Amino acid sequence: MLAILDGLSVDDGTACEIGMFHALMQSDPTKKGIVGLLTDIRGMRGESTGVNLFVQGAIEDVGQIVASIDEARDVLRAWRQPPRRT
Numbered sequence: 001m002l003a004i005l006d007g008l009s010v011d012d013g014t015a016c017e018i019g020m021f022h023a024l025m026q027s028d029p030t031k032k033g034i035v036g037l038l039t040d041i042r043g044m045r046g047e048s049t050g051v052n053l054f055v056q057g058a059i060e061d062v063g064q065i066v067a068s069i070d071e072a073r074d075v076l077r078a079w080r081q082p083p084r085r086t
Contacts, residue, residue: 001031002072003059005038005051015055022058032079033063035072 003014010018018034020079025031036059038049049056049065060063066072 001063002076003034003036005036005049005055005065006040010055013080018058022062025062026031033075034059035063035075036065036083037067037069037072038065039067039069049068 001017003018004011005014018036021031021034023025032040036051036056038051051065064075066075
């Protein structure tokens with residue numbers, strides 16, 4: 001799942017979808033993770049992203065927050081790759 005986090009605060013619907021997707025992942029192995037895309041100034045604050053801590057925790061529990069569409073694409077592509085057999 002790709003969640004756009006930009007704006008004054010995370011959109012209520014987006015936050016709800018993040019929570020629902022996180023819960024679905026617990027019982028559905030086809031769900032790979034959550035990428036939060038944060039490109040606005042809040043992402044440049046240093047240690048704090050400025051994102052609601054519950055939303056941030058749900059994302060980082062199963063994925064990551066990234067600062068560019070290129071980073072998001074790379075994470076999503078990596079999740080699409082079938083596991084290598086050794």
